[in-house]
Amino acid sequence: MEESNKEMLMIQKWLNQHNELYTSATRHPFTLSIRDGSVDLSAFKRWLGQDYIFVRAFVPFIASLLLKAWKESDDDSDIEVILGGIAALNDEVSWFKREASKWSVSLSSTVPQKANLEYCRFLESLMSPEVDYTVAVTAFWAIEAVYQESYAHCLSDGSKTPEELKETCQRWGNDGFGQYCHTLQNIANRRLEKSPEDIISKAEATLMRVLEYEVEFWNMSRGET
Numbered sequence: 712m713e714e715s716n717k718e719m720l721m722i723q724k725w726l727n728q729h730n731e732l733y734t735s736a737t738r739h740p741f742t743l744s745i746r747d748g749s750v751d752l753s754a755f756k757r758w759l760g761q762d763y764i765f766v767r768a769f770v771p772f773i774a775s776l777l778l779k780a781w782k783e784s785d786d787d788s789d790i791e792v793i794l795g796g797i798a799a800l801n802d803e804v805s806w807f808k809r810e811a812s813k814w815s816v817s818l819s820s821t822v823p824q825k826a827n828l829e830y831c832r833f834l835e836s837l838m839s840p841e842v843d844y845t846v847a848v849t850a851f852w853a854i855e856a857v858y859q860e861s862y863a864h865c866l867s868d869g870s871k872t873p874e875e876l877k878e879t880c881q882r883w884g885n886d887g888f889g890q891y892c893h894t895l896q897n898i899a900n901r902r903l904e905k906s907p908e909d910i911i912s913k914a915e916a917t918l919m920r921v922l923e924y925e926v927e928f929w930n931m932s933r934g935e936t
């Protein structure tokens with residue numbers, strides 16, 4: 712039992728250990744309501760406006776990750792994977808603007824909510840040069856994986872996702888994005904395997920915080936604050 716646990720890759724082990732938290736982020740009532748077709752469109756619009764603000768803060772985070780990879784990574788292909796993420800984000804910013812206009816959501820007058828500000832502040836803390844590449848890439852994988860899992864579920868067998876929301880779900884739920892997340896997970900696992908205990912525990916704590924922030928982020932769609 713201990714032997715097989717040792718051989719198990721770190722991320723998979725953590726997802727098993729923190730399965731309840733992971734599930735609360737990837738099977739949130741908001742995305743489940745998209746999947747079953749009962750979604751409140753004003754909740755969707757709230758999410759759209761808030762996520763645009765988040766994505767804008769995500770750009771410098773990935774840029775900082777690229778810098779860490781360039782300085783610290785033992786594998787040149789990491790840079791190419793992260794650069795691909797930056798390219799996708801460039802496209803995503805344009806998509807948000809088009810989608811917002813489609814739904815008559817004014818991005819310039821959207822005010823960031825508390826949960827969003829806190830999540831963006833957390834991202835900013837991870838941009839510090841003090842934060843290890845291994846910790847930052849683990850966070851990056853987790854941030855991407857929550858959206859991939861959540862939105863892929865909205866497209867899987869038996870889903871009743873409304874036609875007008877399918878494009879949103881495709882954006883993060885498509886197979887290519889799934890493959891990309893898998894590559895990020897492999898990078899994180901490779902780094903974690905070579906890391907000392909203190910980095911490993913920082914990465915685990917960071918993963919858990921990302922999942923908590925993601926739950927709070929989905930909660931904003933309820934519009935109670």
Ligand SMILES: Cc1ncc(CNC=O)c(N)n1
Nearest residue numbers: 762765766803854855858928
């Ligand atoms: C709050 C949040 N978490 C993850 C993502 C997915 N990454 C980039 O788009 C996102 N858009 N928003």
